[in-house]
Amino acid sequence: MVEEIGKTAEGDLIINVGPQHPATHGVLHLVITLNGETIKKVEPHLGYIHRSIEKMCESLTYRQFIYSTSRMDYLSAHINNHACALTVEKGLGIEIPARAQVIRVLMDELTRIASHELWWGAMAMDLGAFTPFFHAFRERESINDIMEETCGARLTMNYMVPGGVMMDLHPNFQNRVKTFLKLYKLKIHEYDELVTGNIIFQNRMKGVGYLSKEAAISYGVTGPAARGSGVSCDVRKLYPYEIYHQLQFDEILETEGDSFARYMVRLREMNESIKIIEQLIDNIPDGDFQAKTKAVLKLPKGEFYQLVETARGELGVYIVSEGGTTPYRIKFRSPGFSNLSCLDHITRGGKIGDLIASMGTLDLVIPDIDR
Amino acid sequence: MFIVDYLKDVYGAMKSLLIGMNRTGYYFTHHKEIITEQYPDNRDTLVMADRFRGEVVMAHDENNEHACTGCSACELACPNGTIKIINKFDISPEGKKKKAIDTFVYHLELCTMCGLCVEACPTAAINMANTFEHSVFNRGLLTKRLNKPDSKLKAGVE
Ligand code: SF4
Ligand code: SF4
Numbered sequence: 001m002v003e004e005i006g007k008t009a010e011g012d013l014i015i016n017v018g019p020q021h022p023a024t025h026g027v028l029h030l031v032i033t034l035n036g037e038t039i040k041k042v043e044p045h046l047g048y049i050h051r052s053i054e055k056m057c058e059s060l061t062y063r064q065f066i067y068s069t070s071r072m073d074y075l076s077a078h079i080n081n082h083a084c085a086l087t088v089e090k091g092l093g094i095e096i097p098a099r100a101q102v103i104r105v106l107m108d109e110l111t112r113i114a115s116h117e118l119w120w121g122a123m124a125m126d127l128g129a130f131t132p133f134f135h136a137f138r139e140r141e142s143i144n145d146i147m148e149e150t151c152g153a154r155l156t157m158n159y160m161v162p163g164g165v166m167m168d169l170h171p172n173f174q175n176r177v178k179t180f181l182k183l184y185k186l187k188i189h190e191y192d193e194l195v196t197g198n199i200i201f202q203n204r205m206k207g208v209g210y211l212s213k214e215a216a217i218s219y220g221v222t223g224p225a226a227r228g229s230g231v232s233c234d235v236r237k238l239y240p241y242e243i244y245h246q247l248q249f250d251e252i253l254e255t256e257g258d259s260f261a262r263y264m265v266r267l268r269e270m271n272e273s274i275k276i277i278e279q280l281i282d283n284i285p286d287g288d289f290q291a292k293t294k295a296v297l298k299l300p301k302g303e304f305y306q307l308v309e310t311a312r313g314e315l316g317v318y319i320v321s322e323g324g325t326t327p328y329r330i331k332f333r334s335p336g337f338s339n340l341s342c343l344d345h346i347t348r349g350g351k352i353g354d355l356i357a358s359m360g361t362l363d364l365v366i367p368d369i370d371r
Numbered sequence: 372m373f374i375v376d377y378l379k380d381v382y383g384a385m386k387s388l389l390i391g392m393n394r395t396g397y398y399f400t401h402h403k404e405i406i407t408e409q410y411p412d413n414r415d416t417l418v419m420a421d422r423f424r425g426e427v428v429m430a431h432d433e434n435n436e437h438a439c440t441g442c443s444a445c446e447l448a449c450p451n452g453t454i455k456i457i458n459k460f461d462i463s464p465e466g467k468k469k470k471a472i473d474t475f476v477y478h479l480e481l482c483t484m485c486g487l488c489v490e491a492c493p494t495a496a497i498n499m500a501n502t503f504e505h506s507v508f509n510r511g512l513l514t515k516r517l518n519k520p521d522s523k524l525k526a527g528v529e
Contacts, residue, residue: 060450063448063487064448064449064450064487065450067450067483067485067487068450131395138406141406145420148420148422148423149420149422150422151422152420152422152423152424152484152486152499153423153424153484156483156484156485158485158486158487161490166486166490167422170420170422190394193390193391193393193394194391194394194395195391197387197390197391198387198388198391199383199384199387199388200388202387295491
């Protein structure tokens with residue numbers, strides 16, 4: 001029973017963070033029960049940016065629905081589109097040309113770097129350091145320029161189509177990417193100098209927001225957040241799609257399970273993505289960038305499911321087809337939703353000041369959670 | 372030795388802070404490395420990527436001719452109902468009726484710049500322009516007619 005506004009019956013304080021709060025990176029509403037400075041409960045309230053993308057997709061054709069998934073996890077827009085295109089291709093049973101596969105993987109990895117860069121800047125900003133945000137945006141900007149030149153948009157690319165990619169690579173693409181790789185190698189040490197090695201940052205991250213391996217699995221946490229707890233869950237390694245099985249890269253695992261481990265996983269993952277790009281950039285095969293498909297796509301009756309690894313974790317696309325030109329039902333298994341569910345677990349018993357640090361390392365993108 | 376560890380910690384902490392300050396100081400004195408673009412001021416020199424999807428336009432040549440046959444493929448491809456094709460029937464010199472485009476209505480306010488209509492067009496009549504400053508004071512101005520008045524179909528385009 002609530003006796004006083006903002007207090008529970010036991011006299012605990014209830015405060016609201018959000019829906020409009022800079023630290024929630026979007027419209028997330030957290031209701032926090034506090035005993036003094038200690039968190040007793042964190043309750044996320046969702047739905048502020050629900051656009052019913054799943055329902056909308058049911059009235060769009062298999063070519064049209066892909067564009068709307070860029071608006072879920074907008075930082076991994078390419079990878080979302082990729083997942084949808086792969087599911088449709090699975091249903092149609094078509095082969096994708098080798099060139100298209102390489103282009104897709106290159107774009108995915110560029111997106112992953114851009115997403116981690118933005119997360120790194122936002123993470124430091126959550127802890128009160130504003131400058132790293134600009135450093136991160138400098139590198140991210142050059143990736144966005146590459147995207148703009150080849151795909152035609154900076155964030156909502158809609159470049160993946162069933163059968164391949166929409167347009168061929170821009171003639172400048174290879175040079176641009178090589179320039180970016182040089183810039184990245186020149187500047188990446190600044191990340192460690194400014195933030196990783198900083199004593200204040202380390203003290204606020206180490207031992208905070210502990211997520212055990214068992215808890216990560218039982219909450220369904222995936223992606224870098226789970227790999228920071230030692231859960232091996234990289235879809236690119238475990239269920240390889242496209243050409244990932246031919247590439248040399250490591251799955252980054254840290255075992256501490258605290259905020260700092262999750263932070264390190266993402267930083268090291270950027271280097272792995274750089275490795276993948278370096279392997280591919282000089283070996284883009286010639287040929288078609290798109291397989292021949294019919295103008296109107298019809299999936300056979302049945303159910304199709306495809307997993308991919310976005311920058312935030314495991315994204316699943318599940319299509320139920322009745323044999324028509326539009327899906328009967330589409331379900332997205334978004335990584336952000338499951339990652340958010342462990343927020344209460346990792347912050348309970350901690351101090352309110354650590355809440356933002358722990359939440360930042362989960363790398364939540366709210367439109368991905370609400371859809 | 373407690374006191375030695377303590378001093379080591381203090382030294383390490385100070386060092387980490389100074390390394391960070393050094394980086395900040397570097398950019399404080401190296402203005403050339405700052406890449407900020409002063410957007411509204413650099414309008415004259417701003418170069419947008421040629422593939423940038425800013426709005427749908429229809430190309431017309433010097434004879435005021437375009438390549439749109441009025442087939443409605445773009446209208447069907449658009450996920451947002453942005454395009455409306457209104458057709459008319461031309462009478463050819465031989466007295467036959469022929470379908471032709473009357474008005475290509477384009478609702479810029481509904482467009483998400485996905486590029487699917489350009490993909491779908493069989494005659495490459497429309498393309499994406501890289502203009503992006505679309506703000507106007509009257510919402511009605513955003514509904515555009517893409518085929519110019521008195522324009523007609525290019526000869527040889529079916
Ligand atoms: S623009 Fe192209 S697709 Fe649209 S009606 Fe004209 S010819 Fe058909
Ligand atoms: S760009 Fe996309 S939303 Fe805009 S008119 Fe073309 S198909 Fe429709």
